[in-house]
Amino acid sequence: MAEQAEKAKPYKSEARYIRISPQKARLVVDLIRGRKAGEAIHILRGTNKRIAPVVEKVLHSAIANAENRATDVDVDKLYVTEAYVNEGPRQKRIRPAPMGRAYRYQRRTSHIVVKVGEKAS
Numbered sequence: 001m002a003e004q005a006e007k008a009k010p011y012k013s014e015a016r017y018i019r020i021s022p023q024k025a026r027l028v029v030d031l032i033r034g035r036k037a038g039e040a041i042h043i044l045r046g047t048n049k050r051i052a053p054v055v056e057k058v059l060h061s062a063i064a065n066a067e068n069r070a071t072d073v074d075v076d077k078l079y080v081t082e083a084y085v086n087e088g089p090r091q092k093r094i095r096p097a098p099m100g101r102a103y104r105y106q107r108r109t110s111h112i113v114v115k116v117g118e119k120a121s
Helices: 002-007 022-032 037-046 052-069
Strands: 011-018 078-087 091-096 102-107 110-118
Touching (some): 011 052, 022 052, 022 078, 022 110, 037 052, 037 078, 052 078, 052 110
Antiparallel strands (some): 011 110, 091 102
């Protein structure tokens, strides 16, 4: 029983303070949630978004964590169990505006988390 619980354990990888808004990053992360790891890599390679290579790098890191931390993990059976984007800190900036005024805007950052694991059968 303990071995089964150990096998189903998710392996996590995280990229923090990525300079893209969480809303834009979630569009890409939603594409891979629940898919096989190999299929998710193919989807990310074909996605025409600026954040796709970063998400692919995080996914590769999660797969490598699974290989390094457990000896009996089959990479071909790994699934993306969880994938989500949290909001990071915002950088407040000021843009010059007409007639001596100034407009404030925010540069948003994201924390991207991807967890992989084997499906319990």
